[in-house]
Amino acid sequence: MADCVFCKIAAGEIPSNKVYEDDKMVAFKDLEPAAPVHVLLIPKKHFDNVTVADPELVAYMVGKVGEIANKLGVAEKGFRLVINTGDEGGQTIHHLHMHLIGGKALGWPPFPPEK
Numbered sequence: 001m002a003d004c005v006f007c008k009i010a011a012g013e014i015p016s017n018k019v020y021e022d023d024k025m026v027a028f029k030d031l032e033p034a035a036p037v038h039v040l041l042i043p044k045k046h047f048d049n050v051t052v053a054d055p056e057l058v059a060y061m062v063g064k065v066g067e068i069a070n071k072l073g074v075a076e077k078g079f080r081l082v083i084n085t086g087d088e089g090g091q092t093i094h095h096l097h098m099h100l101i102g103g104k105a106l107g108w109p110p111f112p113p114e115k
């Protein structure tokens with residue numbers, strides 16, 4: 001999709017620090033890491049968000065999480081997988097992506113709780 005930064009990363013048209021790649025998806029380091037380990041998993045095919053994505057592709061990506069987490073050294077201690085969706089979900093880039101975050105103890109909830 002034209003002017004989509006993650007399509008360009010998937011196509012190798014703009015640089016990224018890739019930690020995993022196959023024919024369907026790429027995982028690369030987030031530019032502004034929120035924790036010692038912070039990578040983004042994206043499908044090579046453009047979908048605006050998870051609600052309109054091919055469910056089989058979403059399942060495929062989730063199926064790769066263990067392998068990627070293991071490679072990054074966070075599989076045993078734990079990590080968080082986050083899919084920000086839409087405006088209130090905090091999605092800023094409208095190409096489906098999963099944040100894999102870890103490398104330290106993460107707080108919960110990650111936003112002010114309801115009273």
Ligand code: AMP
Pocket residue numbers: 005016029030031032033040083084090091092093094
């Ligand atoms: P979200 O707020 O869920 O849409 O997350 C978008 C994420 O993409 C943010 O954590 C950004 O730091 C990250 N990001 C934006 N542009 C790039 C880029 N060129 N390379 C790596 N990460 C990026």
Ligand code: ZN
Pocket residue numbers: 001004005006007008045046047094095
């Ligand atoms: Zn895209």
